[in-house]
Amino acid sequence: MSKKKKEFQEKREKRRFANRVVIGVVVVLFAFIIVSFAMRNSGDNISTIANRWEGGTYNIGKQVDYLGKRVAMTDIELQVDKGKVMFPVEAVVDNSFIYSEYTNERTRLPLMAFISPSGRLVAAVSYCEPCRSESFHIDGRDLVCDSCQTKWQIADLKGISGGCKEYAPEELNYEVVDGMVVIDEADILSWVPRSYQSMEG
Helix, strand or coil: CCHHHHHHHHHHHHHHHHHHHHHHHHHHHHHHHHHHHHHHHHHHHHHCCCCCCCCCCCECCCCCCCCCCEEECEECCCEEECCEEEEEHHHHHHHCEEEEEEECCCCEEEEEEEECCCCEEEEEECCECCCCECCEEEECCEEEECCCCCEEECCCCCEEECCCCCCCCCECCCEEECCEEEEEHHHHHHCCCHHHHHHHC
């Protein structure tokens, strides 16, 4: 075999080896992406127990940045009239995160409302169902239970970490009428912890 032919074959083998290495790397990366995507979707599926209500869609018209901030709940009073539970939008905008309680002769239910980073007003039951805490705070992009320290994304209430992450505070339907957040009293009266509902079902 001539020297040139030998060199040509050696170069060809090197190219083939390099091609095999590149193909192998691409296959491994592709497999990694598929597995990561599957795991992420699987995590999303178990991160939060489904809500029984869709929540509200009112947006204040501007984004809110909580990065580097810790926001505690501010107590406000509710108004109850003719089957409607109400509080001012302005109270939520001014304080970012509010707490209140609905009470009657037989029922007491803690409620929260906050402005999400996108500007959407979120109204929810202020209750961490597994640990029974009623107190929360906002820490940057997270909603945090003051009792168990479970964290949820404040943008969509998907669980991040902690023992209660499947049970994000449950959103309630509402409307905004004349500057007031209006929730049906019947929804509040019908609320029970989702774990209890599952056992009964």
